Amino acid sequence: MKHNFGAGPCILPSSVMQQAADAVLNWNDSGLSILEVSHRSPEFEEVVLKTQLLVRELLNVPKNYSVLCLQGGASTQFSMIPMNFLQGKTIASYLDTGYFAQKAIKEARLFGDVEIVGSSRDKDYAYIPDHYHVQHASAYLHVTSNNTIEGTEIFDFHDTGVPLICDMSSDIFSRKINVRDFDLIYAGAQKNMGPAGMTLVIVKNDLLDSVKHQVPSMSDYRIYRDNQSMFNTPPVFAIYVSMLNLLWLKNEGGVEGIEIQNKKKAQMLYAEIDRNSLFVGNANLAHRSRMNVTFRMRNPEIESDFLAFASERGMVGIKGYRTVGGFRASLYNALPLHSVKALVKVMQEFEALQTQ
Numbered sequence: 612m613k614h615n616f617g618a619g620p621c622i623l624p625s626s627v628m629q630q631a632a633d634a635v636l637n638w639n640d641s642g643l644s645i646l647e648v649s650h651r652s653p654e655f656e657e658v659v660l661k662t663q664l665l666v667r668e669l670l671n672v673p674k675n676y677s678v679l680c681l682q683g684g685a686s687t688q689f690s691m692i693p694m695n696f697l698q699g700k701t702i703a704s705y706l707d708t709g710y711f712a713q714k715a716i717k718e719a720r721l722f723g724d725v726e727i728v729g730s731s732r733d734k735d736y737a738y739i740p741d742h743y744h745v746q747h748a749s750a751y752l753h754v755t756s757n758n759t760i761e762g763t764e765i766f767d768f769h770d771t772g773v774p775l776i777c778d779m780s781s782d783i784f785s786r787k788i789n790v791r792d793f794d795l796i797y798a799g800a801q802k803n804m805g806p807a808g809m810t811l812v813i814v815k816n817d818l819l820d821s822v823k824h825q826v827p828s829m830s831d832y833r834i835y836r837d838n839q840s841m842f843n844t845p846p847v848f849a850i851y852v853s854m855l856n857l858l859w860l861k862n863e864g865g866v867e868g869i870e871i872q873n874k875k876k877a878q879m880l881y882a883e884i885d886r887n888s889l890f891v892g893n894a895n896l897a898h899r900s901r902m903n904v905t906f907r908m909r910n911p912e913i914e915s916d917f918l919a920f921a922s923e924r925g926m927v928g929i930k931g932y933r934t935v936g937g938f939r940a941s942l943y944n945a946l947p948l949h950s951v952k953a954l955v956k957v958m959q960e961f962e963a964l965q966t967q
């Protein structure tokens with residue numbers, strides 16, 4: 612039995628996997644595979660529509676926002692955002708909370724001036740900077756709601772008076788959010804929404820309508836909006852499996868229901884990290900991510916022993932990111948509580964061996 616704590620692509624529910632497998636062989640008794648159907652067929656147009664509707668329903672997306680299914684991963688958004696919203700303006704603001712925020716900043720600098728309104732680099736990104744000020748002339752503020760590599764999460768989003776753009780790749784659909792707090796939300800699907808290959812964008816129409824310059828078609832949000840995300844061939848299979856996964860989420864009680872389970876899972880693992888004499892958590896208590904739990908050993912020399920011990924007992928994907936070290940257990944929506952229990956048990960067994 613494997614327990615998949617991988618940071619992405621993420622674990623998906625086995626029922627979703629089964630339905631996806633069935634659709635590869637014979638989609639809805641059509642005698643065709645989902646891999647070979649036309650993206651212009653009414654049946655597939657229905658899938659895109661249903662996916663967008665599920666996003667709207669699960670996140671309570673207001674009518675004046677568009678839901679877009681794109682490609683290129685969250686990384687493409689790093690340049691697409693400034694290409695659309697920074698060009699022609701004076702400056703854009705970024706909150707520097709880690710590895711992915713840094714990547715977003717690097718791309719934005721190709722299109723204009725960037726001000727870093729706050730950074731937690733001084734403490735290896737173990738916290739979320741608070742009390743930052745954004746200048747009025749800024750085109751937008753970009754934040755990363757969950758820092759997948761460092762294991763921190765933003766729980767308060769301030770209104771700074773400029774449009775708020777958020778990279779929610781690794782915590783979207785994990786907890787309730789108020790979409791109205793944001794002007795644009797984006798997420799690579801493969802962290803908590805579906806398989807790799809599709810990127811979700813939720814954007815306020817006002818923001819799109821404010822763009823007056825020309826943008827290359829494949830990078831122009833307006834083109835995707837005006838073509839129902841079908842300007843070119845969309846990632847058919849990735850959208851289909853995301854739809855299945857969102858249906859699963861709806862049946863689990865939606866975002867409200869899964870948030871309760873996610874809190875439980877995170878509390879259980881952090882409680883063990885804090886109790887266990889061998890381990891220590893990386894993130895500040897107030898900013899601990901519920902999706903990516905990062906921790907290390909007080910004695911780094913036995914980290915590889917623990918890793919081997921844990922992997923012999925079915926734990927997959929708990930090695931920390933190469934720049935951070937230690938461990939990272941990702942607790943995405945589909946990871947069951949019993950997997951967290953199994954990891955806690957392994958940590959306790961290892962402690963017992965060490966302290967014999």
Ligand SMILES: *Cc1c(COP(=O)(O)O)cnc(C)c1O
Nearest residue numbers: 684685686711759778780781799
């Ligand atoms: C994984 C991740 C990305 C990069 O996503 P890709 O889809 O691989 O481009 C960006 N931001 C965050 C927060 C992530 O977790």
